[in-house]
Amino acid sequence: MNTAIIGATGYGGVELIRMLAQHRGVEQIDVYSSSKQNTKLSDMYPHMKDLYNEILQPLETADWSAYDVVFLSTPPGISAEWSETIAAQTRVIDLSGDLRLKNAKTYEQWYQRQGAPESLLQEAVYGLTEWNRDEVAGTSLLSNPGCYPTAVLLGLLPLVDKDVIDPSNIIIDAKTGTTGAGRTPSETTHFSEMDGNFKIYKVNEHKHTPEIEQALDMHTGGNHPVTFSPHLVPMTRGILATMYVPLTDGTKSGHIEELFHQAYDKEPFARIRGEKTFPATKEVYGSNFCDIGWTVDERTSRLTVVTVIDNLVKGASGQAIQNMNVMLGADEKEGISQLPVYP
Numbered sequence: 001m002n003t004a005i006i007g008a009t010g011y012g013g014v015e016l017i018r019m020l021a022q023h024r025g026v027e028q029i030d031v032y033s034s035s036k037q038n039t040k041l042s043d044m045y046p047h048m049k050d051l052y053n054e055i056l057q058p059l060e061t062a063d064w065s066a067y068d069v070v071f072l073s074t075p076p077g078i079s080a081e082w083s084e085t086i087a088a089q090t091r092v093i094d095l096s097g098d099l100r101l102k103n104a105k106t107y108e109q110w111y112q113r114q115g116a117p118e119s120l121l122q123e124a125v126y127g128l129t130e131w132n133r134d135e136v137a138g139t140s141l142l143s144n145p146g147c148y149p150t151a152v153l154l155g156l157l158p159l160v161d162k163d164v165i166d167p168s169n170i171i172i173d174a175k176t177g178t179t180g181a182g183r184t185p186s187e188t189t190h191f192s193e194m195d196g197n198f199k200i201y202k203v204n205e206h207k208h209t210p211e212i213e214q215a216l217d218m219h220t221g222g223n224h225p226v227t228f229s230p231h232l233v234p235m236t237r238g239i240l241a242t243m244y245v246p247l248t249d250g251t252k253s254g255h256i257e258e259l260f261h262q263a264y265d266k267e268p269f270a271r272i273r274g275e276k277t278f279p280a281t282k283e284v285y286g287s288n289f290c291d292i293g294w295t296v297d298e299r300t301s302r303l304t305v306v307t308v309i310d311n312l313v314k315g316a317s318g319q320a321i322q323n324m325n326v327m328l329g330a331d332e333k334e335g336i337s338q339l340p341v342y343p
């Protein structure tokens with residue numbers, strides 16, 4: 001398999017290389033850059049020295065048809081511009097938010113930029129692999145989910161799908177490490193702003209809100225806004241999402257357990273930790289796992305679901321490779337079955 005990465009100099013790109021390099025079906029990983037062409041990627045990232053020696057190439061002269069898959073690991077707006085050209089020649093996996101929202105107006109409202117062409121939005125398949133495997137297998141234009149939506153939806157979909165929670169009153173409280181913001185330093189994420197600090201940001205304004213709602217609404221058939229409060233914590237990787245949801249009348253905790261098992265017992269990357277057994281971010285660090293725990297509060301009839309992922313793996317590059325494997329009919333676990341790094 002021949003692969004190419006646009007945006008290879010970013011965190012998502014480097015994480016793609018780490019895992020593609022361990023993929024037994026991948027022969028070539030070419031890297032493209034809009035700003036650092038003709039230098040070695042390992043000059044920027046010395047941890048790759050002598051392990052990955054490819055030179056960054058310019059996008060303009062690429063022959064995309066030479067690749068089985070092209071990954072776009074670029075900021076919003078870039079894949080809206082490039083996907084059409086590349087998708088005419090080969091498979092595309094877009095890690096940005098450009099092709100996730102089916103409604104261009106919703107994208108424009110939340111991302112405050114013009115959306116991708118309508119034809120691309122309709123063609124792109126949303127690749128939350130556990131819930132969309134058949135569609136993923138049949139597409140050549142894949143939109144990889146956002147990091148927060150991956151953590152949130154893997155925890156909620158088994159429940160909304162079977163009507164055991166009230167979808168009109170969902171509260172999501174999620175925490176992320178700073179790599180979620182990419183490699184470019186910013187005032188919000190640099191060391192002295194984050195060390196020993198803990199911040200809430202973009203409350204009710206985060207661009208992942210409509211992505212979460214779109215997926216939930218597809219399962220409920222309704223139109224239910226969610227409350228979403230993201231937080232930044234002083235760690236490099238990881239997301240822990242806590243979802244507070246009212247149970248519908250008569251739902252018992254044993255039924256919740258059964259639904260998680262029904263949804264995920266055969267899934268290689270969704271691990272059920274059980275009732276009152278809560279996962280921590282380090283337990284999935286560097287891996288493609290999403291771990292899930294929960295508890296029922298009988299006093300309030302509320303369910304608390306907790307999920308953890310590594311934002312750069314299951315939240316981005318790992319899930320992108322999982323989707324690539326499904327698209328190409330390879331073993332879904334190939335290249336991404338590393339154990340978490342612990343401690």
Ligand SMILES: NC(=O)C1=CN([C@@H]2O[C@H](COP(=O)(O)OP(=O)(O)OC[C@H]3O[C@@H](n4cnc5c(N)ncnc54)[C@H](OP(=O)(O)O)[C@@H]3O)[C@@H](O)[C@H]2O)C=CC1
Nearest residue numbers: 007009010011012033034035073074096147180182183316
């Ligand atoms: N970090 C995370 O946890 C997650 C990230 N994502 C999404 O994945 C994408 C990549 O994220 P991440 O790697 O963290 O971001 P980074 O900021 O670390 O990297 C993005 C890369 O995009 C490239 N780029 C910038 N401008 C252009 C351009 N005009 N044309 C082509 N390439 C360009 C840059 O490389 P160069 O200058 O060399 O071209 C840069 O290295 C983003 O859309 C992000 O939102 C999704 C889920 C989780």
Ligand SMILES: CC(=O)N[C@@H](CCC(=O)OP(=O)(O)O)C(=O)O
Nearest residue numbers: 095096097146147176178180181
């Ligand atoms: C810490 C931090 O800033 N995290 C990012 C995570 C979003 C992301 O990377 O996802 P997209 O692919 O949807 O752009 C944020 O909150 O915007």
